[in-house]
Amino acid sequence: QVLLEESGGGLVQAGGSLRLSCAASGRTSTKYVMGWFRQAPGKEREFVAAINQNTGASYYADSLKGRFTISRDNAKNTVYLQMNSLKPEDTAVYYCAVDWYLYGARRDSSRYDYWGQGTQVTVSS
DSSP states (O other): OEEEEEEOOEEEETTOOEEEEEEEEESOOSSSEEEEEEEOTTSOOEEEEEEETTTOOEEEOGGGBTTEEEEEEGGGTEEEEEEOSOOGGGOEEEEEEEEOOSSSOOOOGGGOOEEOOOEEEEEEO
16 A cells, blocks of 8 residues: 655745645555646546656646646655646645556546545635
8 A cells, every 4th residue: 555645735826836745655666657636626636747656757737737847756755746837727636646557657547546635725816
């Protein structure tokens, strides 16, 4: 089992930045994908970004490229999501998740096996 704990959410003004962290413990590995998803009230959970721990490759939702950056610190078993130029529509609960997938990354949340509890990001206008 993999335990995930997100942190770093909060309230920020439009145009500001936040960095989310996701610390993994338990059955950590370099043979899975760590992804970030978000869910706004009344909307479905959507893919944000993912990083393949095996290859180091990163993947993004097309609409978020250039503003969000996913990175990792394998020594700390932690993945980060740097979010810049935030907009009110970025307001959501952000979740990290693990998918036991060796190459590439999947964007379907149903493929991910372990989830954190989520961290709230609120962007005010």
